[in-house]
Amino acid sequence: MTAVMREPVALPTRQRPRPPLAGPARSAASVQPGAARTAGPVIPGAAGTGLRHLLDAPRVPARVIAAFPSAVYLETRAPVEPRVLAVATSDAVRLPNAVVIAAGSRDRPLEGIDEGAEAWAGDGHVEVGPLRVRVRRWWDPSPALGPLSLARLDRGVRDLEAAVTGSRFGLAGHPDPPLLAARCAAGDLAGAVEAAERIVGLGPGLTPSGDDVLAGLLVALRTLSSSVQHGGTAGWLADWLGAAVTADADTRTTTLAASLLHCAAAGQASAEVAAVLRAVAGHEQTAPAARRLLAAGHTSGADLAFGLLAGCRAVLALALAARKDDRATA
Known part of the structure; x- marks a missing residue:
């Protein structure tokens, strides 16, 4: 993965226990991280640097908490925030916790991904349904304005x-x-x-x-x-x-x-x-x-x-x- 020059510094936060994942994500938690997965072709994505702690680490189970034609939102078991990441098309609102793929919503790359579906994030990838995204680039979601009078x-x-x-x-x-x-x-x-x-x-x-x-x-x-x-x-x-x-x-x-x-x-x-x-x-x-x-x-x-x-x-x-x-x- 390519490093960026400027890393945002997160504030210390008080962590609280999360409720256990339900449905498909709970069953996914019993699968070993190295288990084989059936997925479609790997496509490249660009991720916000705030997700490095999640995407550079060994993969963890997740579940889809919302699905739309332009973005799907995954809740993970990451130990720190952001625990939710978005997989977004190139024409979606680019949230700071997004992995943006090089396809528009008209191409329907997220078709067939439903709320509650199991997913994985980590080892440089996001896998959800037939979609497998490999993080190739990073973008910094912290605006840099320079000196301002x-x-x-x-x-x-x-x-x-x-x-x-x-x-x-x-x-x-x-x-x-x-x-x-x-x-x-x-x-x-x-x-x-x-x-x-x-x-x-x-x-x-x-x-x-x-x-x-x-x-x-x-x-x-x-x-x-x-x-x-x-x-x-x-x-x-x-x-x-x-x-x-x-x-x-x-x-x-x-x-x-x-x-x-x-x-x-x-x-x-x-x-x-x-x-x-x-x-x-x-x-x-x-x-x-x-x-x-x-x-x-x-x-x-x-x-x-x-x-x-x-x-x-x-x-x-x-x-x-x-x-x-x-x-x-x-």
Whole structure:
């Protein structure tokens, strides 16, 4: 496997016991890892670097927890997060825990793979149904923005606000997302944690709206705090808020959403989220990047955008406050 130059550093997390796998995956656990498997031709894939601990290790059993024409999601018995990985077509949303194959959904490469099917991951491969993917490349899901001035960040925030105005937010009218945004901008850790914990797992679907908001917020805090001067307070907030919402996420939300929260706490994002952050930093056009994000899922894109905007505003407010304090004591 080819190494990448920059490895993301995951936050330490408190691990909790997982419920035993059921159905086909339970029977698969009794099969020796070296047992022969019947699969179709090996096809190449590109995996997010956050999956190296899983895919470089000896293979472990998994089960399909959701299957769609453009992606299948596998829950594994890996000892650390992300425990859920996606096998995605080239035209799917590229989640940070995805192995992307060189085929579009129109080619139907995932046809015949159903929820509950047994799977394997490890030894550089993912096997599910007739599909056998060999990881040939790695991609880094941690956005790298480079140095970013506060003036540029201010312009980026205003551009993003304009681009997402009127989008369909999954938690519209709920008091806690705006309260969370305000507490983060004020640097109020206790208040932010209280609001965040109330929206973990809030909403329907594989990735509830509350978790998408938190993921966008955490990625923005983590990424931008290391790019701007005076970003230390935002980085501190990202550390503590990330630890709080991931501590028991596996008991409060879906397994996929819990894994994505762990990814976000480590600064790992989908390609669509990363593009919006690059636009905020002035490296891409904001409107096209925002459109691609807002097109994701039913409300997932808008929920992520809400969290991103909250995180961007918080980094800006906290950095400006820190700069003012520095000047006052100079």
